[in-house]
Amino acid sequence: MYQFLDDLNADQRAAATAPLDGVLLVLAGPGTGKTKVITARVAYLMLHYKLPPEDIVVATFTKKAANEMVERLDVLLAQFPEVDHKKLMIGTFHSICVRILRRYGRLIGLNSGFKIADEADSRHLVKKAVKTLSQEGVDLASKEQDVKSYKNYISSHKNKAQLPDDVPSAKSANHRNKYLDIYREYQEELLRNNVIDFDDCLLLTHTLLKKHPYCMGRVKHVLVDEFQDTNAVQLGLVYMLSGYNESHLHNVTVVGDPDQSIYGFRNAEAENFFRMEDYYRQKGVTVSKVSLTQNYRSTSNILNLAEQLMGQQFGKREQKKLKSNKKVNLPVELFSSADNKVEAISISKKIKELVDGAVFRCSDVAILLRAGFLSRVIEQELIHSNLPYQVVHGRSFWENKEIRLMMNFMRAVASDMDWLGYSRCLEFHVAGLGPKSMQIIEDLFMEQRAHNEPGNVLAILEGIAEGRVKGIMAKSVAGIKEVLDIIKSSRKLLLDDKTEQEQLSTMFNNIVTKTKLVSIIAKERADKHDSPEEEIEANLNELQNQLVSFNIQEETLLQDAYETEDLIEVADESFDALAETSASLDKLTQFLDSVYLYEETKDAKKTAPKITITTVHGSKGLEWPVVFVPALCDGILPSQYALNTSLDEAKRQAALDEERRCMYVAVTRAKERLFLSYHHRALGFSMGDQAKTKSRFLNLPKGFVQSSKAAMLKGPPLNLSQPTSRFANVMRSSPSLNTTYKGFQPASKLTGNAFTPEGLTKISKPTKKRLGMGRPLRFLKK
DNA sequence: CACTAAACTATTTTT
DNA sequence: TAGTTTAGTG
Numbered sequence: 001m002y003q004f005l006d007d008l009n010a011d012q013r014a015a016a017t018a019p020l021d022g023v024l025l026v027l028a029g030p031g032t033g034k035t036k037v038i039t040a041r042v043a044y045l046m047l048h049y050k051l052p053p054e055d056i057v058v059a060t061f062t063k064k065a066a067n068e069m070v071e072r073l074d075v076l077l078a079q080f081p082e083v084d085h086k087k088l089m090i091g092t093f094h095s096i097c098v099r100i101l102r103r104y105g106r107l108i109g110l111n112s113g114f115k116i117a118d119e120a121d122s123r124h125l126v127k128k129a130v131k132t133l134s135q136e137g138v139d140l141a142s143k144e145q146d147v148k149s150y151k152n153y154i155s156s157h158k159n160k161a162q163l164p165d166d167v168p169s170a171k172s173a174n175h176r177n178k179y180l181d182i183y184r185e186y187q188e189e190l191l192r193n194n195v196i197d198f199d200d201c202l203l204l205t206h207t208l209l210k211k212h213p214y215c216m217g218r219v220k221h222v223l224v225d226e227f228q229d230t231n232a233v234q235l236g237l238v239y240m241l242s243g244y245n246e247s248h249l250h251n252v253t254v255v256g257d258p259d260q261s262i263y264g265f266r267n268a269e270a271e272n273f274f275r276m277e278d279y280y281r282q283k284g285v286t287v288s289k290v291s292l293t294q295n296y297r298s299t300s301n302i303l304n305l306a307e308q309l310m311g312q313q314f315g316k317r318e319q320k321k322l323k324s325n326k327k328v329n330l331p332v333e334l335f336s337s338a339d340n341k342v343e344a345i346s347i348s349k350k351i352k353e354l355v356d357g358a359v360f361r362c363s364d365v366a367i368l369l370r371a372g373f374l375s376r377v378i379e380q381e382l383i384h385s386n387l388p389y390q391v392v393h394g395r396s397f398w399e400n401k402e403i404r405l406m407m408n409f410m411r412a413v414a415s416d417m418d419w420l421g422y423s424r425c426l427e428f429h430v431a432g433l434g435p436k437s438m439q440i441i442e443d444l445f446m447e448q449r450a451h452n453e454p455g456n457v458l459a460i461l462e463g464i465a466e467g468r469v470k471g472i473m474a475k476s477v478a479g480i481k482e483v484l485d486i487i488k489s490s491r492k493l494l495l496d497d498k499t500e501q502e503q504l505s506t507m508f509n510n511i512v513t514k515t516k517l518v519s520i521i522a523k524e525r526a527d528k529h530d531s532p533e534e535e536i537e538a539n540l541n542e543l544q545n546q547l548v549s550f551n552i553q554e555e556t557l558l559q560d561a562y563e564t565e566d567l568i569e570v571a572d573e574s575f576d577a578l579a580e581t582s583a584s585l586d587k588l589t590q591f592l593d594s595v596y597l598y599e600e601t602k603d604a605k606k607t608a609p610k611i612t613i614t615t616v617h618g619s620k621g622l623e624w625p626v627v628f629v630p631a632l633c634d635g636i637l638p639s640q641y642a643l644n645t646s647l648d649e650a651k652r653q654a655a656l657d658e659e660r661r662c663m664y665v666a667v668t669r670a671k672e673r674l675f676l677s678y679h680h681r682a683l684g685f686s687m688g689d690q691a692k693t694k695s696r697f698l699n700l701p702k703g704f705v706q707s708s709k710a711a712m713l714k715g716p717p718l719n720l721s722q723p724t725s726r727f728a729n730v731m732r733s734s735p736s737l738n739t740t741y742k743g744f745q746p747a748s749k750l751t752g753n754a755f756t757p758e759g760l761t762k763i764s765k766p767t768k769k770r771l772g773m774g775r776p777l778r779f780l781k782k
Numbered sequence: 783c784a785c786t787a788a789a790c791t792a793t794t795t796t797t
Numbered sequence: 798t799a800g801t802t803t804a805g806t807g
Contacts, residue, residue: 061797062796062797063797092797093797094797095797119796119797143791143801143802144791144792144800144801144802145791145792198796198797199797201797202797262795263795263796263797264795265794265795265796266795266796266797370794370795371793371794371795372793372794372795373793373794373798376798431784431785432783432784432785433784434783434784434785435783435784436783436784437783437784473783473784596797597797615794615795616794616795617794617795617796618795618796639794639795640794641794662794662795
């Protein structure tokens with residue numbers, strides 16, 4: 001019928017072509033072609049059932065997943081020009097919600113010009129709230145740790161759809177009320193700054209649709225990817241989005257795998273699978289389930305180990321019977337090391353063997369870690385042994401100081417209302433401007449806001465420059481004048497008679513030059529890095545490129561999509577419009593808006609032949625021919641938190657189960673070779689070295705892993721009271737000692753003749769991303 | 783009142 | 798290690 005359906009196996013096809021009406025749960029284990037199925041289903045809904053793309057909502061969890069799906073649809077639908085899949089409402093939950101709020105937020109009193117508060121803004125406002133409250137006499141701790149716990153409190157309530165007024169009153173403890181006070185004050189702060197935080201994106205949409213469900217009344221089908229990662233609010237959104245259109249009531253497709261739920265800490269609830277089933281069954285809606293069991297990724301040894309691991313879950317779980325399609329099947333290897341440095345050495349030696357044997361390339365190898373900080377030791381060792389690697393950290397690029405500063409200066413250029421942006425610029429650039437002076441300026445701004453005006457930071461600063469404000473030191477006034485100049489001159493550059501690209505890049509350079517950003521930040525890092533300027537400039541270049549090459553999103557998506565149009569007063573113009581505007585200024589504004597919600601964080605050079613180091617969470621949805629999972633120690637995986645004995649039994653089990661799922665995700669990333677390891681001792685920071693024991697998850701029956709004892713250090717058992725770091729250093733620097741280290745067997749011995757290098761190169765292409773759409777199809781066919 | 787230098791302390795995962 | 802908090806100085 002459709003060619004893309006021929007490329008699916010029977011189960012996949014059943015899922016993709018399931019009836020339009022009713023609820024479909026697709027239980028897709030790792031490597032079973034989940035994305036392929038959901039993409040095919042979307043195509044089928046549009047082609048076969050003739051659903052208009054603008055009536056279909058496809059919600060994903062990450063930007064990457066959304067982008068990938070669009071890419072696949074591009075290929076899939078190339079031959080069906082009559083279907084315009086660009087009109088699909090596809091994106092992360094957050095981005096879809098923001099689009100809805102921009103358009104209909106007014107109905108719940110939201111100012112349509114709102115901005116998204118990023119993590120830094122949000123933290124700042126929590127701190128602010130704490131400060132305000134302590135000034136009012138409430139006794140509050142404001143250490144970093146405490147701020148974190150306040151944020152957690154707020155977030156967890158928001159994720160349960162509880163605004164301050166909805167929080168159930170605490171029975172006894174009075175610290176609870178303090179938390180609630182902070183929550184209230186924090187919400188006020190958001191409002192005063194005309195921003196909403198990440199959780200609000202979802203929560204406010206939830207509130208909106210509860211009151212005004214007709215806003216999204218024409219939605220005919222809702223699809224959710226990685227459903228196990230949804231929280232209560234997201235589940236509610238699915239119910240509401242699919243619960244209004246009478247001709248297409250409760251038409252939902254969700255795809256996911258409860259075993260891969262590793263975002264519980266962020267209030268994801270894998271139980272949503274069961275909840276949803278109950279909810280719709282009670283409504284009399286047909287609920288069908290399809291399980292995908294054919295695995296196209298891993299060898300059966302890897303799959304067996306994974307299944308064995310999950311068999312130890314405390315919570316209920318359905319057994320999986322994943323079938324491998326791989327002919328070759330090498331054992332999963334396990335080794336232990338005296339300490340984490342030795343472990344790193346073993347890993348690098350092993351990688352060297354695999355790579356030198358021309359069996360794998362560096363880009364085929366990934367090292368997956370429970371936590372980011374574990375990468376340090378391994379990185380050092382990889383540098384030492386000259387192995388190229390890349391650390392893929394979620395948003396580290398955006399967290400660089402130079403990037404954050406540039407973003408803030410550009411925010412100020414883009415909007416006079418953006419106090420949060422302006423304030424960071426002032427703090428950075430104006431000498432002599434401390435908390436007291438900042439407070440004076442902020443008060444002026446908030447006063448304007450209180451009078452229901454948008455607020456205009458630039459005007460206030462001009463007032464200061466003209467000496468109309470008391471309490472600001474002369475030295476600071478001079479600095480403020482400079483900031484004014486930077487902002488104004490940058491704006492002028494955006495109105496120049498040049499191309500958009502030129503305008504943006506000269507504006508960018510203008511800020512960089514006038515703030516002397518590079519030299520100032522370089523100075524701060526001088527004692528830690530060799531050539532900090534280089535790195536800073538490279539980062540700035542990257543940002544500049546992203547800005548200049550940014551394409552304006554189709555924000556008009558919702559514009560014409562709704563018949564209910566006349567029912568709803570259309571959102572008014574944002575009142576933030578600057579006196580003079582230009583295409584490049586619009587572009588700048590959109591760029592700033594988009595960064596946190598739409599823009600995919602670049603995963604370094606995809607083509608570079610490098611080893612990938614990333615966290616287990618960061619590895620989700622990806623795959624590599626060779627995977628190392630080091631540091632499988634109690635206290636790391638499972639993490640210390642899960643081992644906390646002060647938790648009650650149910651919570652402890654739930655936490656342990658999530659940790660186990662973490663390991664499940666890690667091991668199921670591997671296609672051909674999987675190496676597990678742990679160390680007996682962690683050489684650490686100031687807190688001193690810690691003795692470690694083998695992770696409880698490694699207590700497996702015989703036969704699932706092959707221990708390679710050779711990786712253990714030869715020599716006397718470690719004396720734990722002696723400084724081990726020196727020991728490790730000797731190991732590393734002394735060749736004679738190194739020879740006693742046996743390391744791994746040569747790759748040839750392990751692989752035997754079953755694997756020829758030629759045979760392997762065919763299937764050992766790197767990450768999923770590079771496979772794109774065409775490749776896996778061809779691969780699966782054979 | 784702001785700035786600097788020394789001291790401290792916490793290390794998960796992220797839209 | 799690095800980011801933040803503090804105490805002491807100008």
